[in-house]
Amino acid sequence: MTPRERLRELDLLRFVAALAVVLFHLTGFWGKGAWPDPSREMFPDLGQVTRYGYLGVDLFFVISGFVILMSAWGRGPGEFGVSRLVRLMPAYWVSVLMGAGIYAVFHMGNGIPGLVIPNLTMLQGGLDIRNVDAVYWTLWVELHFYVLAAILAGIGITYRSCLVFMAAWMFAGLYADEADHKLLQVMLLPTWNAYFIAGMAFFLIYRFGSTLLLWGYVAVAYLLALRWGVWRGENAFHDVNQIGVCAVITGIFAVMALVATGKLRRLRWRGLTVLGALTYPLYLVHSQLALPLLDAVYPGLNKWAALAVVVGTSLLTAYAVHRFVERPGAAWLRTRLRASLEPVRRADRLTTSVGHEDRGGRGSTGVNGTEPHDRTPVDATRN
Template identity: 45%
Template sequence: MTSAPPADRPRLRELDLLRFVAALLVVFHHYVGRIAGWGVPNHHNMPVLASITHFGNLGVDLFFLISGFVILMSAWGRGVGDFAVSRTVRIFPAYWVGVSLSILSFFAIGETPVASHNPLVAYLPNMTMLQTGIGVPNMENVYWTLWVELHFYALIAVLIWRGITYERCVAFMVGWLLLGLFAQEADFSPLTAVLMPPWAPYFVAGMAFFLIHRFGPNLLLWLIAAGCWALAVYYRQGTVNAELAWPRVWDAVIAGGVTFTFLLMAIVATHRFEAVSWRGFTFLGSLTYPLYLVHESIGRVLYELLRSHLGRWTLLGMSLIAAFGTAFLVHRLIEEPLQRWVKPKLKAGLGRLRQEWPSLVRNKTSPRSTVEAIR
């Protein structure tokens, strides 16, 4: 069957809460790891908390699941141009601030963002968010996830261009998984770079959960989500950094953590999370993206300047307050105003393109214009 675009629905505040929790996991992972020292031997420096935040990088898994859900929801019924405008307005204003704050934070402590590059040469590609594609290192570690997200946006744009329906979504999801696995089996790096098999299960599962949420559960969608869960658990266990290695513990906790994130999204998909709907979650959700972008810069500066003057717990508290305060200021003073200013201008440019494109195509393909060009 062909599915009509879903009707507008109230904001899913439970997703705002989950996005905020995911950001907190990442923030604590970085802050405690830096302050206490990375790795199991340093857990005693901040007892209990360090053992938990050791696995805070699982916040990224939850982010990617939510992204699959939300991006499909926001893309439904839109054209490629409208989707591109909405994503550009959403991700770039705060990102530009984050990159600029990053280079300033390095200068504040007398370091350069990328040792092998002139700071300006590193800064400018990072401002485009395309630095990974041209081989320039990220100025902040967390930016690698944005490059993965851009892959997803490009792929979903193809689906939008084709026209989103229920059947096409399912075909797209299954095809993405299978083609990624086949490319990996054949060691065909161009296709694996596009389809990113280790992270595809999260986005595909998020899309499946949205379809369950919007159109109701069925065995096919649950099987797709279950297959994605199995693949995600396998891939995630192989991504441990040497400094995070924890023999006989890492595999079990990671498997449990990935499983828990999938269960959370299954609860959202089946409307069982809707009781958790507080207006404040929307505010927390608005802080999530700027907090994610700026927390490493803030934490680095405070750690370098204050670590010899403050205890670990005090430094952690001050770092959290500073990061949340900065995120709030970025959101209110920069992100919101820039979004209001940029969005209508991009839409105007898109509208101009839509007006002129048909005439350009007609002129290009007209037999008369071809003859005149030959003459």
């Protein structure tokens, strides 16, 4: 597989999305949080803007559709699964254990056996068990997408199969919602799938060029995202303006369109790669650190200084997790997971070899003594 060019503009956007979520929790959240009072009441002016920070998750999901398709291209489901486990689990395990320690100190939660151990699997969403940290809910949504992407990788990822997959996922999600079918709604994520589909379409535009069909996918996904974004604003998030929600979602699609068409390629500062590396651990640890930090420094420090302490400490912790956990942990885990796939590859090679012998004898020639017909699939770039 040829090395992929790093899109540092996506690193920047990922960091912006994570920072938006951090500021939402610390300055724009309406409910009980780490502050003595709701954070939106602590920062009433700033909160008028950061109350929309939860839409950083929406940006995450569009970026995920782009990046996951790019990551899965040319890989089978096994290699794709290894890449996801290596990327997600080391920092996640640290976050769960950090949460366990904080819960123990502050006498929160229902103990290690009932809460922390199931959370270590990242499957607690399917077990109907509360997350150690509320932010983990997005990881369960992401896992739904990864399963579908692995199925696509098993079928074979080409331009054509992606178009079929995106259309099938979009319409099946609509049918599931229309029928109010619980199982299909859980599997197909009709309230979120538009973001992932849009991200996939943006990647296809980036890799193969603009076509009316691909922009049609983006347009339909955008309209669906607006519908569900307004619905979430009315039902899950309080005191957000519909026009504001639509404006942010429109901005998300606009900036991703710039990425897809190469308009942001000038963003090549290497420091953006560091910001991209901080994104995932920052997202995981910030809300857990906020409670003990604010308990220690506020009101001894004024609210702005305390906010700076929390954000700064979260960034430093995120870097430490990346440097001392993610990088060595990923290397260790990648080697062993790939070794675990080797028996599967050997079995596949043996099956293929036996099949060739059955069709054409022990040699490499066909039944008529001619070279066997080349059945290599047409390269995806020609589709």
